[in-house]
Amino acid sequence: MLADEGRDGTRGGLRERKKQATREALTLAAVRLASERGLENVRNEDIAAEAGVSPRTFSNYFSSKYEALAARNIDRARQAADTLRSRPEGEPLWDALIEATLSPLAGAERAHRAPEPDVLARLRRMSDAPALLGEALKTGLAADSELAAAIAERTGTDVDRDLYPRLAAAAVTSAVHVATDRWLRADPPVPLVPLLVQALRQLAAGLPDPSTDPGAAAP
Incomplete structure (x- = not known):
């Protein structure tokens, strides 16, 4: 099986799982920061940093x-x-x-x-x-x-x-x-x-x- 194939043998499976993991990390970081600081005190950049990704990566997933x-x-x-x-x-x-x-x-x-x-x-x-x-x-x-x-x-x-x-x-x-x-x-x-x-x-x-x-x- 190729490195980026999914379990069903389709290419891109690993890539899709990584994308989903990043998406989940961002949503969890957003919830965590908003509940701790208050939604008005959280910026997109803060969520990206909490999830360990760049602000540009955040904008690739959410507006x-x-x-x-x-x-x-x-x-x-x-x-x-x-x-x-x-x-x-x-x-x-x-x-x-x-x-x-x-x-x-x-x-x-x-x-x-x-x-x-x-x-x-x-x-x-x-x-x-x-x-x-x-x-x-x-x-x-x-x-x-x-x-x-x-x-x-x-x-x-x-x-x-x-x-x-x-x-x-x-x-x-x-x-x-x-x-x-x-x-x-x-x-x-x-x-x-x-x-x-x-x-x-x-x-x-x-x-x-x-x-x-x-x-x-x-x-």
């Missing part, structure tokens, strides 16, 4: 710090889509979707414990920045498309013709958004993962009316 931060949404959606494709064939769709949606956080210990109040306050201020909200909207649409394609493959539907894959993907994305917003504003702070599980399970159950089923809204 702004806001785009670098919001890029995590699409990266997680791609991972969830890949995980969904790899789930057992006979597994019920919504069980597979829950596992796939949680997969990007499998190794994130912080997501399984309540954050410190000051950390949560900084993250809340960052998430409320208008410029970041705009980028998040754009990446959210791209994330829907990634997940919808995987759902269409699993269900034998057509992502361009049938309503189901895009409806299901949009529902999952909305559940993640609602759970994350609840996590950001919880007082006292709570872990993120249990909220995601609760939201996704309610969705999988068809969002039963809690006024007629008191247990429907329970964790």
Whole structure:
């Protein structure tokens, strides 16, 4: 196998993995610096330095710090889509979707414990920045498309013709958004993962009316 071939024998596999690693390093550096310093105190150059690359390399990947931060949404959606494709064939769709949606956080210990109040306050201020909200909207649409394609493959539907894959993907994305917003504003702070599980399970159950089923809204 040539040095720059992928595992499947295609040229460029190693190059693509390196590019993805650089992209991930930049997004993680952006999140880390923004949460530590406050988004307004972080420059593109700071993110590049934190990731160990040049400002020019940063600009090859992202146009702004806001785009670098919001890029995590699409990266997680791609991972969830890949995980969904790899789930057992006979597994019920919504069980597979829950596992796939949680997969990007499998190794994130912080997501399984309540954050410190000051950390949560900084993250809340960052998430409320208008410029970041705009980028998040754009990446959210791209994330829907990634997940919808995987759902269409699993269900034998057509992502361009049938309503189901895009409806299901949009529902999952909305559940993640609602759970994350609840996590950001919880007082006292709570872990993120249990909220995601609760939201996704309610969705999988068809969002039963809690006024007629008191247990429907329970964790």
